[in-house]
Amino acid sequence: MITVDKLGYTYPETARPVLREIDLNVPSGQFLGVVGPSGAGKTTLAQALAGYIPHVLGGEVTGRVEIGGLHVVDTPLPDLVTRVGMVSQNPFNQISGAKFTVAEELAFGLENLGVPRQDMLIAVREVLRRLRIEHLAERSPYELSGGQQQLVALGAMLVMNPDVLVLDEPTSQLDPAGSRLVFEALGELRSRDITVVLIEHKIERLAEFADRVVVLVDGELRMDGPPGTVLAAPELVEWGIGHTRFTTAAVRAGGRWPSGAALPVTLDQALAGFGGAR
Numbered sequence: 001m002i003t004v005d006k007l008g009y010t011y012p013e014t015a016r017p018v019l020r021e022i023d024l025n026v027p028s029g030q031f032l033g034v035v036g037p038s039g040a041g042k043t044t045l046a047q048a049l050a051g052y053i054p055h056v057l058g059g060e061v062t063g064r065v066e067i068g069g070l071h072v073v074d075t076p077l078p079d080l081v082t083r084v085g086m087v088s089q090n091p092f093n094q095i096s097g098a099k100f101t102v103a104e105e106l107a108f109g110l111e112n113l114g115v116p117r118q119d120m121l122i123a124v125r126e127v128l129r130r131l132r133i134e135h136l137a138e139r140s141p142y143e144l145s146g147g148q149q150q151l152v153a154l155g156a157m158l159v160m161n162p163d164v165l166v167l168d169e170p171t172s173q174l175d176p177a178g179s180r181l182v183f184e185a186l187g188e189l190r191s192r193d194i195t196v197v198l199i200e201h202k203i204e205r206l207a208e209f210a211d212r213v214v215v216l217v218d219g220e221l222r223m224d225g226p227p228g229t230v231l232a233a234p235e236l237v238e239w240g241i242g243h244t245r246f247t248t249a250a251v252r253a254g255g256r257w258p259s260g261a262a263l264p265v266t267l268d269q270a271l272a273g274f275g276g277a278r
């Protein structure tokens with residue numbers, strides 16, 4: 001569970017806060033999507049949730065961020081990493097550099113925690129299977145494509161079984177099939193009560209998989225609600241985020257979209273609406 005209370009943040013050596021008065025409660029097991037235009041503060045928010053802010057990046061934090069009851073500012077990073085995992089935009093930066101194979105890389109975090117070898121092997125095998133990367137197990141993490149590295153970076157977090165997983169565009173380098181696989185794997189985390197915060201430009205995927213979506217604009221949370229409501233809001237166009245193809249089609253269809261029906265954000269909703277209009 002995540003509790004954010006009036007969070008504000010200013011980077012070191014800058015004057016203007018990039019996060020302002022953010023209030024956000026995310027219950028255990030919820031899949032939250034975060035959208036917003038470039039420069040809105042999404043990555044900064046992710047870093048504040050994962051404790052990189054202020055523990056690595058410094059700067060000035062106001063308000064509170066709590067992860068599972070731990071106050072992030074007061075908790076040393078090594079204590080936070082067992083609770084919250086972060087997959088950053090650039091998977092290459094997440095490779096430890098200490099290991100020769102993908103399987104060893106995935107085991108690295110558990111090894112540091114002193115998890116018995118047999119349990120470690122079972123956990124690594126399970127993650128390799130879930131992300132369908134068994135064939136990469138003996139490869140060097142440095143030889144992989146960007147998309148494959150994204151899967152390994154995600155696997156390295158999944159294997160730790162954190163309470164909260166924060167992901168910053170984890171599928172940006174993946175093909176559609178790989179991207180779907182990641183969204184499905186994240187969707188399954190609900191049943192393990194893991195909270196997922198996903199920053200994502202692919203809003204069609206969020207429409208399909210997220211329980212809730214928040215919109216960050218210029219460091220402020222401007223909208224918060226179910227994907228069907230938030231992603232169809234007219235303001236998203238004005239803010240440069242845009243709509244899904246299904247919403248756009250219904251808007252452009254004019255009178256052919258049933259009057260009074262909510263605009264669709266997924267393919268199924270669009271088919272149901274247009275089918276009903278026939």
Ligand SMILES: Nc1ncnc2c1ncn2[C@@H]1O[C@H](COP(=O)(O)OP(=O)(O)OP(=O)(O)O)[C@@H](O)[C@H]1O
Nearest residue numbers: 011012014018036037038039040041042043044045
């Ligand atoms: N290390 C830093 N020092 C100073 N300012 C920074 C730093 N990192 C980011 N910023 C500024 O903070 C603001 C928010 O940046 P952030 O990367 O969080 O936005 P974003 O919504 O993730 O954007 P994008 O979608 O382009 O990744 C921007 O104005 C950016 O220039």
